[in-house]
Structures are given as structure tokens and as C-alpha cells.
Amino acid sequence: MKNCKEILLLFTALGWSLVTGCSSIMTHSGPYQGYYSGAKANIGMLKDDQTGWFMKPLLTIDLPFSAFLDTLLLPYDYVRSDQDSSKQSPKHRIDQLDKKPIVILPVPEPGDHDT
Numbered sequence: 001m002k003n004c005k006e007i008l009l010l011f012t013a014l015g016w017s018l019v020t021g022c023s024s025i026m027t028h029s030g031p032y033q034g035y036y037s038g039a040k041a042n043i044g045m046l047k048d049d050q051t052g053w054f055m056k057p058l059l060t061i062d063l064p065f066s067a068f069l070d071t072l073l074l075p076y077d078y079v080r081s082d083q084d085s086s087k088q089s090p091k092h093r094i095d096q097l098d099k100k101p102i103v104i105l106p107v108p109e110p111g112d113h114d115t
Helices: 003-018 022-028 037-046 055-072 074-080 089-098
Strands: none
Touching: 003 037, 022 037, 037 055, 055 074
């Protein structure tokens, strides 16, 4: 019976560790954003005046878990640090389009000869 309680405690702790660290999981699922990206995202949202009153306590609870998960993911971040993340980032591609606007030229219709 004691083993059953220990196994239940282990799975509960494992489940909570997978559920927490949401900011870290979200930032690591996209393009590379540097080291400790989840903790940086939490701190940035906590400092932002636009963050709602409901989110701030949740971010405060999530911050240590995201920092812990970011620490575990440091080797993964190190491997990803050499990659060019601009190819993966939709924001970067949109910014590049803004710098070089696409010009659509009219297609001449058949029989339309401008000489």
C-alpha cells in the first residue's frame, strides 16, 4: 500500500510539472527566442500595463515553474541557438514584406496594343 501512495505522489508531481511552465512551453514551441524565453515572457507580461488583473497572479505562479523548465531546456536552447530563426518566424517574414512591397503589374488584355 505504501508503494501505491508513492507512485501516486510521483505521477501527481510529474503531472503538475507538465502542466506548469506554460510560458516556457509556448515560447519553445515557436521560433528560437533565446535563453530563458519563458521566464522573460512572464516578466515582460507582469511589467506590461495592458496585462489584466486576472493574469498577473497566474503569471506570478507560473514564473518559477517556467524558470525551472527553461533551466532544463538550456541544452535544447544551446543547440537551437545556431539556427536562423527568421525562416520560421511569421513576424519576420511580414516585416520583410513591409520593407519590400509587392508590386502587382496589370496584365495586358488580348488585342490591347499600346505602342
